[in-house]
Amino acid sequence: MSVAAHDGIAVFTLRLADDCLVLSHRLAQWSSRAPTLEEDVALTNIALDLLGQGRSLYALAAGLDGSGRSEDEYAYGRDERQFLNCQLVEQENGDFAQTVARQLLYSTFQQHLWSALEASRDETLAAIAAKALTEVRYHVDHATRWTLRLGDGTVESHERMQAALERLWPYTAELFEDDDVVANGGVEPRLLRAAWEADIDAVLTEATLQRPEPAWAPSGGRRGIHTESFGYMLAEMQHLHRCHPGATW
Amino acid sequence: MAASLSTEGLQQEFDRLVADDQRIEPRDWMPDDYRKTLVRQIAQHAHSEIIGMQPEGNWITRAPSLRRKAILMAKVQDEAGHGLYLYCAAETLGVDRGELIDLLHSGRQKYSSIFNYPTLTWADVGAIGWLVDGAAITNQIPLCRCSYGPYARAMVRVCKEESFHQRQGYELLYALTHGTDAQRAMAQDAVNRWWWPSLMMFGPPDTESTHTAQSMAWRIKRFSNDELRQRFVDMTVPQAEVLGVTLPDPVLRWNEDRRHYDFGECDWDELRRVVSGEGPCNRQRMEHHIAAHDEGAWVREAAAAYAAKHAAVDAAA
Numbered sequence: 434m435s436v437a438a439h440d441g442i443a444v445f446t447l448r449l450a451d452d453c454l455v456l457s458h459r460l461a462q463w464s465s466r467a468p469t470l471e472e473d474v475a476l477t478n479i480a481l482d483l484l485g486q487g488r489s490l491y492a493l494a495a496g497l498d499g500s501g502r503s504e505d506e507y508a509y510g511r512d513e514r515q516f517l518n519c520q521l522v523e524q525e526n527g528d529f530a531q532t533v534a535r536q537l538l539y540s541t542f543q544q545h546l547w548s549a550l551e552a553s554r555d556e557t558l559a560a561i562a563a564k565a566l567t568e569v570r571y572h573v574d575h576a577t578r579w580t581l582r583l584g585d586g587t588v589e590s591h592e593r594m595q596a597a598l599e600r601l602w603p604y605t606a607e608l609f610e611d612d613d614v615v616a617n618g619g620v621e622p623r624l625l626r627a628a629w630e631a632d633i634d635a636v637l638t639e640a641t642l643q644r645p646e647p648a649w650a651p652s653g654g655r656r657g658i659h660t661e662s663f664g665y666m667l668a669e670m671q672h673l674h675r676c677h678p679g680a681t682w
Numbered sequence: 683m684a685a686s687l688s689t690e691g692l693q694q695e696f697d698r699l700v701a702d703d704q705r706i707e708p709r710d711w712m713p714d715d716y717r718k719t720l721v722r723q724i725a726q727h728a729h730s731e732i733i734g735m736q737p738e739g740n741w742i743t744r745a746p747s748l749r750r751k752a753i754l755m756a757k758v759q760d761e762a763g764h765g766l767y768l769y770c771a772a773e774t775l776g777v778d779r780g781e782l783i784d785l786l787h788s789g790r791q792k793y794s795s796i797f798n799y800p801t802l803t804w805a806d807v808g809a810i811g812w813l814v815d816g817a818a819i820t821n822q823i824p825l826c827r828c829s830y831g832p833y834a835r836a837m838v839r840v841c842k843e844e845s846f847h848q849r850q851g852y853e854l855l856y857a858l859t860h861g862t863d864a865q866r867a868m869a870q871d872a873v874n875r876w877w878w879p880s881l882m883m884f885g886p887p888d889t890e891s892t893h894t895a896q897s898m899a900w901r902i903k904r905f906s907n908d909e910l911r912q913r914f915v916d917m918t919v920p921q922a923e924v925l926g927v928t929l930p931d932p933v934l935r936w937n938e939d940r941r942h943y944d945f946g947e948c949d950w951d952e953l954r955r956v957v958s959g960e961g962p963c964n965r966q967r968m969e970h971h972i973a974a975h976d977e978g979a980w981v982r983e984a985a986a987a988y989a990a991k992h993a994a995v996d997a998a999a
Binding site for chain 2: 454458465468469470471474477478485487491505509582583589590593670672673674677679680681
């Protein structure tokens with residue numbers, strides 16, 4: 434099935450919006466549970482940045498797909514199969530190492546993606562990218578510093594960080610998949626892979642961690658196929674909104 | 683020259699500064715009991731901010747719109763920030779945060795009892811903003827003039843953010859009371875449950891308050907519990923009218939002679955029970971905080987080990 438350029442960019446935008454919303458939600462689940470008070474503040478900061486990016490992208494998507502939907506219709510009115518985020522961002526928080534690993538892998542990807550999108554032919558998307566880039570640089574820096582501390586900290590933290598990378602690495606394959614949507618709408622993620630790998634390798638080497646061997650490569654998020662825990666996340670997130678159809682908050 | 687002054691001379695200088703409404707700073711001499719009182723009060727205040735993240739944080743993952751979700755996340759984050767500056771203010775008195783957290787966990791320091799009530803519906807988030815933050819501001823505005831400098835300065839910033847939270851809570855409830863029947867009922871139910879606990883936030887009646895007289899003499903505290911409670915009621919009743927909710931007190935009415943609202947008596951037995959650990963959520967709040975602290979221990983150890991390793995490398999270079 435071929436995707437027209439206009440539809441392509443709408444779907445592409447929605448994928449990024451869903452990535453932002455879902456990762457923001459996962460990070461927000463740390464509130465009052467982080468290892469230090471400073472970290473509670475930092476994780477919420479990242480969650481707020483991502484939520485802001487997601488809201489801008491939903492507004493853009495509503496214009497591009499011609500539906501005129503509100504941000505809340507996208508967030509609260511769709512079912513699991515209609516969400517187009519990658520599976521990496523929906524992975525549960527796990528321990529702090531797993532949260533750091535997820536952030537390093539995704540934020541580094543997002544940094545390269547936003548850089549490329551600054552040159553997007555859609556001016557709104559380019560403007561969103563430019564603003565988001567300043568935020569994502571901080572997210573990468575934060576995740577990098579924690580990867581170094583955990584990788585090169587204690588024996589326990591090193592083992593936990595390595596285990597987190599092993600667990601999440603397979604989900605990174607999906608980030609770089611190309612299909613008709615990206616071919617016709619956005620940046621081709623395949624082209625970002627080499628730069629992403631170079632950045633990740635540099636951090637892992639300094640952190641005395643090993644890059645995991647590619648094993649299996651789960652996929653499907655971009656087509657609405659998600660992991661089982663995602664349904665529970667949406668059920669909790671959407672419950673109240675859906676109990677009061679038509680209400681404003 | 684201060685070192686050569688006798689304790690009596692130091693005490694006189696301290697008394698003079700307090701009487702002149704000047705600020706006591708961390709390096710100034712201060713009586714031991716003044717220091718202890720401040721550590722107790724500032725630590726309790728810091729702990730309240732941190733434990734207070736739980737009842738509202740309880741609704742972050744269920745906030746019914748993205749706008750409300752962003753506001754709530756930012757608010758709970760502000761509370762963590764307030765906890766941070768208050769722990770820093772306490773540290774200027776020669777204690778450290780780790781020690782204070784241990785005292786909280788062992789039950790030797792307390793936090794505000796209000797956070798031992800559960801947040802059962804979304805409207806509770808609004809009721810906390812409007813009533814609990816409103817009561818907190820009433821308590822804290824006079825603390826901006828507290829005799830201890832670092833605490834007074836922390837309070838200036840905290841009060842600005844709290845008044846923003848109070849308006850957000852009010853606006854959240856306003857949307858509910860101007861919404862569907864179910865939303866209006868949700869708002870009224872939350873106000874019914876949070877009204878009396880909010881009045882109890884000012885502490886026991888003046889006749890039973892153990893710390894008030896000395897704290898007023900030291901100008902840590904400026905008004906009594908009952909004065910502040912009255913001020914809060916006077917401020918809040920007209921707001922309830924605009925909101926379109928009733929307050930659950932049959933004797934609440936304007937008294938033209940006193941130029942204040944008359945209101946009923948709080949259930950002081952309930953306050954005593956909640957303070958002594960028998961509130962609906964005391965156990966969960968403490969278990970949650972201890973679990974997060976314990977689960978984070980390996981992360982803090984890793985950060986310390988990394989810092990030590992790299993300090994050694996930097997020193998050798």
